[in-house]
Ligand code: ADP
């Protein structure tokens with residue numbers, strides 16, 4: 001049994017008379033502690049499955065089993081608890097609160113969980129010790145994304161979900177940000193899923209899940225990490 005098991009996931013969006021099958025029989029596994037990449041062109045259905053895995057959206061049918069529990073059967077309240085306690089999310093455009101400092105952004109997120117990491121220590125770990133009292137607007141894009149990573153990781157989540165985390169960054173900065181995501185997740189034992197259209201980052205992953213037109217077209221495993229029970 002894998003830590004994450006997506007089975008026959010369907011998601012249909014209806015807007016007026018038009019229907020989009022954003023996930024069309026999607027199935028894949030991710031092991032505990034792995035770094036998986038969901039790769040595919042814009043519109044392939046990647047964000048759709050990421051949002052479902054994060055408890056931010058619900059599916060149309062299928063099973064989404066996390067650590068033996070089928071979150072597709074959760075009610076709204078159960079999903080909120082799951083999202084708060086188990087999930088860290090990193091977005092393409094950082095989504096920091098502009099009138100809070102770096103430190104306050106991370107503190108706000110860690111306040112809602114019991115076993116949070118120390119916000120300042122976490123900011124040090126992503127290389128932002130000197131920036132803890134700055135506001136987001138005073139930081140570069142790469143620095144803002146590092147704050148967002150610290151904010152997600154400080155919750156000590158079981159699963160870290162990243163939606164195009166390097167999409168707004170230049171190549172070198174993007175590479176650094178991915179390295180930090182990898183380092184932080186390995187250090188704290190989180191399972192990571194990164195959504196991207198950028199195939200150049202695939203070599204860093206333990207598993208690459210290819211999406212096309214709402215379907216999984218190929219799954220590659222780069223290396224087999226030691227299974228963690
Ligand atoms: P990707 O993340 O791979 O770019 P998405 O999961 O965002 O793809 O979208 C997959 C398809 O579903 C696209 O055709 C998109 O337009 C459609 N879609 C996504 N979200 C919605 C929504 N909230 N309402 C209607 N259609 C949506």
Ligand code: ADP
Pocket residue numbers: 015042043047163164
């Ligand atoms: P991404 O490349 O990350 O999928 P998108 O621009 O496709 O980014 O989507 C950004 C947000 O807009 C997502 O939350 C997605 O669910 C929503 N979205 C995407 N397509 C549509 C659509 N056709 N109608 C309504 N919402 C959409």
